[in-house]
Amino acid sequence: MVADSPRLGGLxxxxxxxxxxCDIEPILVHRDTRRVVDGMHRLQAARLRGENxxxxxxxxxxxxEVFIHSVMANVAHGLPLTLKDRKAAAGRILVSHPNLSDRAIGRIAGLSPKTVGVVRRASTEEVPQSKVRVGADGRSRPLDAARRREAAxxxxxxxxxxxxxxxxxxxxVSISTACEIRQRVRRGEQNEQHPPLPRMRAAPEVRDRDRTGSAGPPTDEQRTENGRVQxxxxxxKDPSLRLTESGRAxxxxxxxRAPDLEAGRQLMAAVPLHCAVAVADLADTYAREWQRFARALDQAVGDAAEQ
Known part of the structure; x- marks a missing residue:
């Protein structure tokens, strides 16, 4: 099937x-629809050489999401898209995915967030209204985030x-945002007029301080948490995750899951002694499920390497 290309001028x-x-590299095709996602020039070149x-x-x-992948591929390599092509592509993506932030669409179409904002404002009648924006990191953030943080x-x-x-x-708000706000309140910080929106859950401080105020090396727990956050x-940052619905999910x-660990540690003190064994068994069950999940991923990586 012919590609839905972002090139306004065609081939x-x-x-x-x-x-x-030249040697023709593989083209990219959407499996379900057989639509060419990237490679119409290469396909035509093969036909020109008489290859079937x-x-x-x-x-x-x-x-x-096929058009998004087509735009990303054409921006990344091959014959460059014109500025007009990229602005038109941004306009189409705004209509189909109005909840994507200007920065996220800019990264897809090779435009600055400011330029995407101009396209968004010029397309107000076509672009559906959305109460949230999905950033380049794949996280959804409400447009009234400041009001929600103040309410929390x-x-x-x-x-x-x-x-x-x-x-x-x-x-x-999200659990991670609630956790950040509570930490700020406990530190006695005043409510900022324009509170920053964290890209991901903040890692705990690398160094720990004892009661005397001297700095000590990070604990094993802190090192584990830092590694998980990293x-x-x-x-x-992987486009195949942050720019697809399944990847963002x-x-x-x-x-x-990270705040769940903190909540679990806080609740540990509330577990009655006669319930401790049952709760420990449940925790062990969850841990085994995670281990099976990890082994399945390791197996998938190994099978792919052998092919």
Whole structure:
């Protein structure tokens, strides 16, 4: 099937003739629809050489994200897209994915966030209104984030013993945001006028201080937590995750597990002694499930390496 190309001018004949003189790299095709995602010039070059076969790489994913992958591929290599092409592509993505932030769309289309903002404002009648924006890190953030953070702070002021889940539910914020706000309140920080929105959950301080105020080396627990946060941040930079719906869901799920660990440590003191064995058995069950999950991923990597 013919590609839904971001090139407004169609195929460039001269570029096709140049490619026909070279080894043709595989084209990218959406598996379900057989639509060419990237490589129409290469496909035409193969036809020009009289070839009936061409190497193919398949893309799996929702049909609604095929155009995004096409734009990303054309921006990354091959015949450069014109500024007009990239602005038009940004406009289409804004219509189909209005919740993506200007920065995220800018990275897809090779434009600055400021330029995408101009395109968004010029397309107000076509672009559906959205109450959230998905950033380049794959995380969803409400447009009224400042108001929600203030509501969480006010709730915490009245309910000092509230759990992270209660704080989050009261203001419609994430568990990680509720955790950050509570930490700020405990440190006695004043409410900032424009509070920063963290890209990922902040790692604990690398160094620990004892009661005398002297700095000590990080504990094993802190090193483990730092390593976990760094891995999540690395995954969040991968375009195949942060720019797809399934990838963003995975990143959110992984990131939201971190506050659960802190909540679990806080609840540990509340476990009655006669219930400790049952709770420990449940925790062990969850740990074994994670281990099976990790082994399955390791096996998948090993099978791919052998192919």
């Amino acid at each position: 460039n004949r001269e570029h096709v003739e140049v490619l026909a003189q 076969l061409i190497p193919v790489r398949y893309l799996d994913g929702p049909v609604g 702070r006010a709730f915490l002021a009245e309910h000092a013993g509230a759990t992270l889940h209660e704080i989050a539910a009261s203001a419609g 891995r999540i941040e690395t995954l969040a 995975l990143l959110r799920w992984l990131n939201e």
